[in-house]
Amino acid sequence: MGDFKIAVLGAGVVGLTTTLELKKEFRNASIELIADGFYDGTTSFAAAGLFHVIGDKVAETEDIAKKWVYDSYFHWDNMKSSVEASAAGVKKISGYIFASEDPTYVRDIHLEKLSHIHRPVTDEELAMCPGKWKYGCYFDTLLTDPSRYLNWALNKAKSDGVKIQQKKVKAFSDLGNEYNVIVNCTGLGGRVLCCDRKVFPIRGQVAKVEAPWIDNFMFGDFETYIIPGFDSITLGGCRQYMSYSREVSKYDYLSIKERCENLVPSLKNAKFISHRVGLRPHREPIRLEKEYLNIEGKGMKIVHNYGHGGYGVTLAPGTALNAVELVKEVLIEKSSKL
Numbered sequence: 001m002g003d004f005k006i007a008v009l010g011a012g013v014v015g016l017t018t019t020l021e022l023k024k025e026f027r028n029a030s031i032e033l034i035a036d037g038f039y040d041g042t043t044s045f046a047a048a049g050l051f052h053v054i055g056d057k058v059a060e061t062e063d064i065a066k067k068w069v070y071d072s073y074f075h076w077d078n079m080k081s082s083v084e085a086s087a088a089g090v091k092k093i094s095g096y097i098f099a100s101e102d103p104t105y106v107r108d109i110h111l112e113k114l115s116h117i118h119r120p121v122t123d124e125e126l127a128m129c130p131g132k133w134k135y136g137c138y139f140d141t142l143l144t145d146p147s148r149y150l151n152w153a154l155n156k157a158k159s160d161g162v163k164i165q166q167k168k169v170k171a172f173s174d175l176g177n178e179y180n181v182i183v184n185c186t187g188l189g190g191r192v193l194c195c196d197r198k199v200f201p202i203r204g205q206v207a208k209v210e211a212p213w214i215d216n217f218m219f220g221d222f223e224t225y226i227i228p229g230f231d232s233i234t235l236g237g238c239r240q241y242m243s244y245s246r247e248v249s250k251y252d253y254l255s256i257k258e259r260c261e262n263l264v265p266s267l268k269n270a271k272f273i274s275h276r277v278g279l280r281p282h283r284e285p286i287r288l289e290k291e292y293l294n295i296e297g298k299g300m301k302i303v304h305n306y307g308h309g310g311y312g313v314t315l316a317p318g319t320a321l322n323a324v325e326l327v328k329e330v331l332i333e334k335s336s337k338l
């Protein structure tokens, strides 16, 4: 397709992944990535980066959700086997999920089909960690470490010719009329930019520690998880609805530390590195759709791709591909739609 001008708003995992997919599809297009926060100024920086989808209604229909999950899985799986894997922070990882009350907590209906290994735990494994575990599952999946991916993807976008602009967009009208289409990947920013009350924050906090002897992930009750990345282990976590605080809470940290050490006692010897806090942009379903705005008499074409909640790393590639399809559609539609 031709010489279009496209603006992508947002430089989290969703905006960056969408930018790279757009550049693949529209090689001659001029693409600008505009965001007020980069790298550690995004929610994506706080993510552990594990590929999994449990529970929430991410898409309008099960079929759409399945397509996003499968497209995403194969994208990350290909990257894991590429020369870029280490620089981009993508690897395969296996581990355990345990539950003491709810057997559905240990199930991921998509990974049951996609993972190479996905089995119930044995009685010995159930007794491996302190706790009254009744249910458990051992499986493999993929991990994308945001500490690496966000840098890798931004550098790739730059070397692909994408222009980068640091700016807060207060309203779509700020962007004038120079773009053929605007792709909105602002995460929680969509709440203000689109007056969209369906997207709201679920605050999360994690601790990064050094514990190189841990190579499996572990999940327990009460949002407790231990996830080995490339350069550190992520200990989590919490889910606090409608909390906007980006401050580190020492109470959350103490609770996370205690829960993780109860699950894996050797973590008492881990060396603390840092805290990370992020506001998950929760929305049911994710907003992935076209919108035509009329601003001061001039038409504006927008493709929204935000509201990934606790699954932005997991679903960024699948939703990016879907966004590219919508961009194609709006670019060929006649301006009479506007």
Ligand SMILES: Cc1cc2nc3c(=O)[nH]c(=O)nc-3n(C[C@H](O)[C@H](O)[C@H](O)COP(=O)(O)OP(=O)(O)OC[C@H]3O[C@@H](n4cnc5c(N)ncnc54)[C@H](O)[C@@H]3O)c2cc1C
Pocket (backbone or CB within 6 Å): 009, 010, 011, 012, 013, 014, 015, 034, 035, 036, 037, 038, 041, 042, 043, 044, 045, 046, 047, 048, 049, 050, 051, 052, 167, 168, 169, 170, 185, 186, 187, 188, 189, 190, 193, 203, 204, 205, 206, 236, 237, 277, 278, 279, 280, 281, 306, 307, 308, 309, 310, 311, 312, 313, 314, 315
């Ligand atoms: C503790 C924690 C652990 C997590 N673990 C996982 C996990 O293991 N797996 C997983 O898949 N997901 C996980 N998540 C969820 C994941 O982090 C999010 O779903 C993901 O980061 C959302 O990405 P995003 O690009 O949509 O948003 P963000 O990363 O928040 O990026 C939004 C971008 O938009 C920009 N922006 C917003 N408003 C404006 C504006 N008005 N003008 C200009 N720019 C704007 C921001 O500056 C930023 O660049 C976790 C989240 C947390 C908090």
